[in-house]
Amino acid sequence: MRFRELIAHHDPDARWASRVLLGVKYRPEGTCPHCDFHGQLLNGGFGADGRRRALCPHCKRGWSMARDAEGAEITVRVVKDLALTAVARRKRAGHDAPELASADHAVLSVPPRTTVQLVDAPAVPAPHSGRFDFNQPLRANSPLPRRHVEDLRLTTFLTSEISRVFSDNTDPPRCPHCAGIDTRLSSRPRTSTTLPSFHCRGCTRYFTRATRMPMANMLRKDMLFAFLPWLSQHRPLTHAAAEFGTSPEVIKARVGRFRVWLLELDPSGQYEQRVKLGLKVPWPVLPCPHCLAEATARPHGFKRTRTQSALTLGRRLFRCTGCNHFFDMPIERPRKT
DNA sequence: CGTATGTGAATTTCCAAGGG
DNA sequence: CCCTTGGAAATTCACATACG
Incomplete structure (x- = not known):
């Protein structure tokens, strides 16, 4: 509120006030293409194509708002402004409060997509069908x-x-933060845990054996x-x-x-x-008896006929993604030991 | 009656927002 | 960072139907 007051004092044309974003919440306005609800909508994040999405508060469905992914401008309404809330609170309490202009409507532009710096994602291998x-x-x-x-x-x-x-082992392990080896038992055990806590001289951080563990x-x-x-x-x-x-x-x-x-x-x-x-x-890669190619096959339940149930037949059904034909394979019964 | 396969429904996962 | 929420999308399965 104080900063907004200061800006308003030196900026009668309100060219700078609109740049204060802290504590301002907005929502899009428009008509729902699904149920024709008109009014304030909910933010729906971004779609896979980078376009901004909206959610209908009435029928709960979502859609992409602007046609273009980049640079498209969307009219939104400011629904919450911390500075104005502070002004109202002061006035209710009988104190002096500045008259701040409220930014009722605003235009939201979709920023050009910046290439995201990739962080090292944990390299968990994709599970294979085996x-x-x-x-x-x-x-x-x-x-x-x-x-x-x-x-x-x-x-x-x-x-x-x-x-x-x-374990209660007090031998200092390697630091989980910086992987440093200059670690020692902390003389000041942390109250939040019963585990022995350690201190790293390399990065000066405290840790236990459970730090950064699942x-x-x-x-x-x-x-x-x-x-x-x-x-x-x-x-x-x-x-x-x-x-x-x-x-x-x-x-x-x-x-x-x-x-x-x-x-x-x-x-x-x-x-x-x-x-x-x-x-x-x-989907496993299997030799298809129809097109005679090795292709991924979608599981399609278990084979059954009018007279024989899936249990008695004991054959799994697959559908070849190459030729779209069906074929089945006998399942291995668990051996009784 | 068996076989092939199209299709609707059930099941399961994905995804982003939002609260703490 | 952890967790919840709730709709949408993807996946899986068995039924329906046509055909030989």
Whole structure:
């Protein structure tokens, strides 16, 4: 408010006031192409083509606002202005307050897309089809019973690694922030954790063994060990979300952090390959008996006839992406041992 | 009656905004 | 940075239908 007052004092033409953006919220105005609602719309972010999108508050659907991706101008209405709120609050309290011009309408231009500096994304390999078992149904509505198999080797491996992280060992590890080795046990233990905390002389930061680990700052500490057996099971995120009383997004983020960590622990990727929770199944490359080519084949459920059920036939159906024809393969029955 | 495949519905994931 | 929300999109599956 004070800065806006100062600017208004020296700038009667209001050429500069509009450049103050801090604390100003805006929304587009217009007509919904789906339900003809007219009025204030919701911001819908950017579409894949770079165009700004709007959401209809009435029918909740979204659309792209301007025709061009770059330089297009969109009229918006200022819905919130911190400075004006401060003025109103002061006036209500009976204090003096400056008269500030309100920027009712504004024009929002879509900035030219700048080439984004890529940060080092964690290099988690795309899962290849060998990770998944096509003898099993891929989804819950399949006629075949679905058995969820836990990979005990992964669970055991993670359990031991986690207990190593949570150990009371006071030998200073390498700094997780700068990878420096000049670290020592901190004489001033942090109150927020019971773990031994360390101090790095290189970057002067404090840390514990859990810093920058998948379970660091995990709000749901109770579900950490219960979660491990789920990682190796090929199940939808929603199952795990229901089990732990959270949303699929939370589970997805957690799976991602564990996959990155597993690759650090075992760069060969053997353990990371065992993670299956919530991963999309890649279409396998199979020899098509129709076009005789090796092509990716989409899973198409299980083969069935009028007389024989999918269970008795025991054949998985695929559809070749090259020639679009169907073919099936016998599934391997689990051997009873 | 078996086979091939088009298609609607169910299931699951993606995505961006927004709150803390 | 963590998590929630809610609609849209993608994927998967079995039913429907035509044909031999």
